[in-house]
Amino acid sequence: MPSVSTAVSASSPNVSRLGVPILGFGVFAVATNEFVLAGMLPRLGGSFGITVAAAGQVVTVFALACALLGPVLATFTAHWSRRRALLLAVAVYALGTVGAAVAPSFPLLLLAQVVAAAGTGLFVPVAATTAAALVAPERRGQAIGTVLTGFTAATAFGAPIGTALGGALGWRATIWFVVALALVGGLALVALVPRAVSVPAPEGLRERVAPLADRRVVAMLATTMVAFTAVYVFYTYIAEIFDPATGGSGGRLAVLMFTLGAVAVAGNYAAGLLCDRVGGRRVMALCLVWVAACLAALPLVTDSLGASIALVALLAVAAFSMSTPQQHRLIGLNPPLAPVLVSLHASILYVAIALSGVVGGLAIEWTGAAGVGFVAAAIALLALASSEVAHRLARSAGG
Known part of the structure; x- marks a missing residue:
């Protein structure tokens, strides 16, 4: 795997001022899937002929996969360029979300959500460290805060919009809405996040759990x-x-x-x-x-x-x-x-x-x-x- 060899200064003309907000939008996109299905559980249950309590396990599976797979994937891609890792995360997330949108059965929906969650679990920590590397040291806390605001935005805006859309067109329309968000975020990353970003030496799994x-x-x-x-x-x-x-x-x-x-x-x-x-x-x-x-x-x-x-x-x-x-x-x-x-x-x-x-x-x-x-x-x-x-x-x- 290639390592990052070119440092990107916060003052470099190649670093777009929109880089940090775009990373925040990316977090918004991948987190919306996590929250939006909460408003769709009755329709989800009706679609597959299961109870609301059973449908709620789609949230359990997604979150558990994020918790378990995110750190593993972050460690595996630690020596990749940050943009490459981010794009991989978006691609995996989009693949899983498309799978969820077309899933013919509830077990296959859960499997698709595991794939999507792997992308989310990788994207969020990489986005935070990338944002910190794109700005001057005294602005790193603010940059990380901006990126993680994407979670709040997913709760405040992404989930309600998706819920209203699902109420009118069905839960699958909500999932396609989430897919569209991911694709927009991926294109923006390509355009606005530098190919090479200098980040601190990565921690292994042992250091992460120490x-x-x-x-x-x-x-x-x-x-x-x-x-x-x-x-x-x-x-x-x-x-x-x-x-x-x-x-x-x-x-x-x-x-x-x-x-x-x-x-x-x-x-x-x-x-x-x-x-x-x-x-x-x-x-x-x-x-x-x-x-x-x-x-x-x-x-x-x-x-x-x-x-x-x-x-x-x-x-x-x-x-x-x-x-x-x-x-x-x-x-x-x-x-x-x-x-x-x-x-x-x-x-x-x-x-x-x-x-x-x-x-x-x-x-x-x-x-x-x-x-x-x-x-x-x-x-x-x-x-x-x-x-x-x-x-x-x-x-x-x-x-």
Whole structure:
């Protein structure tokens, strides 16, 4: 495999100013597939003659494949040029997504999603490191933040648009929409990302997982996993939970999902500011109590679209704001290992999404959609206990 031999300076005229935003758009494109099917589960289930809980496993399979295959592929392509690795990721993702769009059976849809997830799992970390290499050192944090904003954009805009489209034309139309996003992103990468980008020496798999020997890191990651399992149990089955309010309308569901994503953007920014003032532990505790209260109140509002929108907006303030305090706390345990710790944090989010499909599916089978909120609220309170344990471990070890 060829290695990268030509460094690209941030001031080089060959580096397009649009390179970093285009990488962010790429993350938006590959993350939309991960979130958009949450609004399509009832239609997906109807198409294949399976229950909504069974259809929800498409989210589990996608997220688990991202968590497992992403680090492996990133290590395998570590010595490739960054653009070559990115284009491979887009190609694999597009191949899997096209397969999902034409899948004649649910098992083949799951297999296609595994392929697509491999592309997503590779694209995101490579896009983040490439963005950092395209700018001056003092702007690297901002560049990575811009790229990872693609996840929030996928939640706020990609998923609602895809849900509305699927409501009008069917779930396969939603998948073709995601394919189109990937193709646009791939063409933009070819045009705007340099052939050679200088990046730090790559870590092997052993270096990537070495921090897991530290029980403080494990406790902090466990908190992230449990907290976001609570959030994504709600998000994965949002169509089923709010079916009484939306009447099965893809357009109304899209409004709910857009509200959730748009408010989450503001909430995430506010959480960052609050972390600097009071610390990540207190912000995390506030978010988890807030989330648990909102989730427990879900059965009170799902008969009314207006009340549902209001509660979703209230929930969104805290639900997707927990990543910021958790990353602050995690990096604080060992600042020199910040890139590896952030990578582990991203992987554990995929694990949380995977668990949400299973836990939410079981909750629907056992309690019905009305009981999902109570189950998710209990998980959020469990995450609060885990957060406090992680804090005590960090403090006892001088972290």
